[in-house]
Amino acid sequence: MEVPLESLKEYIRFSSVSTDSAHAQGMRGARAYAKKLLEQLGFKVEVVETDLHPILLAERHGSPDWPHVVLYGHYDVQPADPFSLWTDKPFEPTVRGGRLYGRGAADNKGPTIVHMAALARVLEKNPGLRLNITYVIEGEEEIGSPSMSTFFDKYAERLAKADFMLVSDTGIPNTEQIVITTALRGLVDLEIKLRGPKSDLHSGIHGGAVYNPLQALMEICASLHNPDGSVNVPGFYDDVVPVFDWERHELKCYPETLESYRQLLDVSAFYPANGLSPLEAVRFGPTLEFNGIGGGYQGEGSKTVIPSEAFAKITCRLVANQDPVKVQKQIIDVVHSRCPEGISLSIREGGIAEAYLVVPPDRPNTPVDQPPALASAFRAADVAIADQFGRVPIYLREGGSIPVIADFKKRAGLDAIMIGLFTPLDNLHAPDESFSLELMDNAIFAFERIFESIAKS
């Protein structure tokens, strides 16, 4: 493998925007390039066709007695528009101030190159490395991994032979402090649609006789939270896994203060999050969030109508052990029960995703049946990161969702060690996405150690 920076530049040049068919060539290019790199590393690569973008399934298998790790990444990227906000062109990677700029530099092409470069060094030193590796690189992560379900139908059994996963698709506070993500939140999506009169009515002639669907919508939605910020849906918190003392301790090591976080968000005050601090709330608490509302007149000024229809788009972030099917039903039931007479209600049930939680070894709540290979790998990662970065990693739950991680657990029984490599400066999903070259170097060294350690376990 050539110099990692050059490989990453080459990888970025393929505009692999999965959501936009205009980038079909970029998708093909990125896929072919990733396949070539994997083959250079000695993997046997299968291109698994899907309804949309094929998945790369690469294998380096020796003896079944060797440890077996699954690496996961994605070769697709977010759209780059608005292009005018980029300093340089998004698919023409450039280095400035110790960072490589380009769409996908951090999410997820940089971390993928880190993994591959580390593997290249390890295998160069020891071509007979006693480590089975299954490398899955999909092309639909940025659009919700719709093809992974079918992929699991066919390959889950094969994947289940592995011991655990290694993933780098989560965040860290800065280039000096690595975070190992121990949980991802789940998701529930639904949309409330209300209808009052069959068409907009004159608010003078009929105002007072008709339940305004905007009013009904706002009354229903306003009822979904309590003044303390908790979600007012019966049963919502029933299955929530509590926060453990060691997790609060880890959070205290996280280099973010309430004031620095408030400034980052640029708000004058935080949400009263049900007794959690804001830094806790985004990691340990479930939410019910309104993503969009609408109805009635949308233009300038005023229009004196009683509108006919209103909608609210709602998503929940769920924490470990909450059942998204159950929560979705709880919300639907409560919305039905709070809908006033004279208003008809329909609900679009959107996608759901389970939360994911893995507990590192040697914690009070570590499952007693945690596989030894997983525990060893956690310890190996801890040591390698502490040595390379001069600081032990922080073990923290994260607020975002990567549904495919829970699916790997559910479908193939694999837990994930998620070693974050994104910083807030990386501008994920935004213009001027970049990846720190210093972090890249350090991470390659750390992963080199990690691969060597887990091969010996």
Place this chain on the structure above:
Amino acid sequence: MEVPLESLKEYIRFSSVSTDSAHAQGMRGARAYAKKLLEQLGFKVEVVETDLHPILLAERHGSPDWPHVVLYGHYDVQPADPFSLWTDKPFEPTVRGGRLYGRGAADNKGPTIVHMAALARVLEKNPGLRLNITYVIEGEEEIGSPSMSTFFDKYAERLAKADFMLVSDTGIPNTEQIVITTALRGLVDLEIKLRGPKSDLHSGIHGGAVYNPLQALMEICASLHNPDGSVNVPGFYDDVVPVFDWERHELKCYPETLESYRQLLDVSAFYPANGLSPLEAVRFGPTLEFNGIGGGYQGEGSKTVIPSEAFAKITCRLVANQDPVKVQKQIIDVVHSRCPEGISLSIREGGIAEAYLVVPPDRPNTPVDQPPALASAFRAADVAIADQFGRVPIYLREGGSIPVIADFKKRAGLDAIMIGLFTPLDNLHAPDESFSLELMDNAIFAFERIFESIAKS
């Protein structure tokens, strides 16, 4: 004057859409035609220039001892689109099934022609009719009469010499039952704009830490009504004029049942209007109505953001004696007091209009200082309508607003006798607007009697 139907057809052919400068020629044509008709009736017509559409001010003045009536109408019409929903072209009037179809047929060209045709007959019989008439026909009623304020600055003193107004710009339940409208609701317009974080945030990474402006908006707006349907704004009902027993009695004569009204609105249940029946609520009660709300993602499906901004457009319909300035401030104050920390609030203060109320003579609450000429004219209208239509008129407050009527009262001290001539079948402001030819005939006869009676008072 030629046959009224032909005059009305001619008047409709001018596409006098005041809101759209593309119809400047139609505006000019309608104005010139109305001026010509007034001149044929012997009026001295002044074309009063305004910033937008000139106002016709026509006078037929004899002795200052004669009774003096102000007639009001408007030569502008609503836009006709969507054109595809019209059976025939909106500005090519056609007669079908006893109705004349065309934009403006009912609002307000038909009623204007009724008044003029009645005057023509009266003056033909009695050219020396002892009646001073000031005829005001404006061209901006459909856009909120913005130029009338300046008009009053110049002409209020002259108008104040009249005794009362006669207006036909309100509704009736059907062509057999005339309603004399005794009140119009006032209006308060405002828009709440909330801002949370400075830009949309990722609902996973930051969900739980930030007050979602959509949630804040819905909580504030939901707080503006009580479960009984009343408006939950301190002081809102302080100055509300009560409903009088005779008004409830009049409403009982109104040919609409709860069931027929429910079917008309096509709702499964009415709004719980603070103890008023739906038919009372739209006439006797003030409202606070949401006309439009929005914020966050508006497309299909879902987007997991915490939006940055939200808005709600609110208008109130006020009843007599409520001060719109005071009510607007009450709402603004309450919205400010209910806005949570972390959310910044701005409010657009839109237009306001006072409600209008006139009490016919011989009622328990008739003002003791009601001018005799007004009382006589009410009695004359009652008799003429009862004779011509075979039924006494119903005296009822109406839910809509015609701000200029309250302005005539405030600026020139003139009360209005509002004799409705629109039916629900007339499709005001909608495709296939029409005017009943039978009603037109009967109304001309009735107004002929009314003009003759008031000239003798």
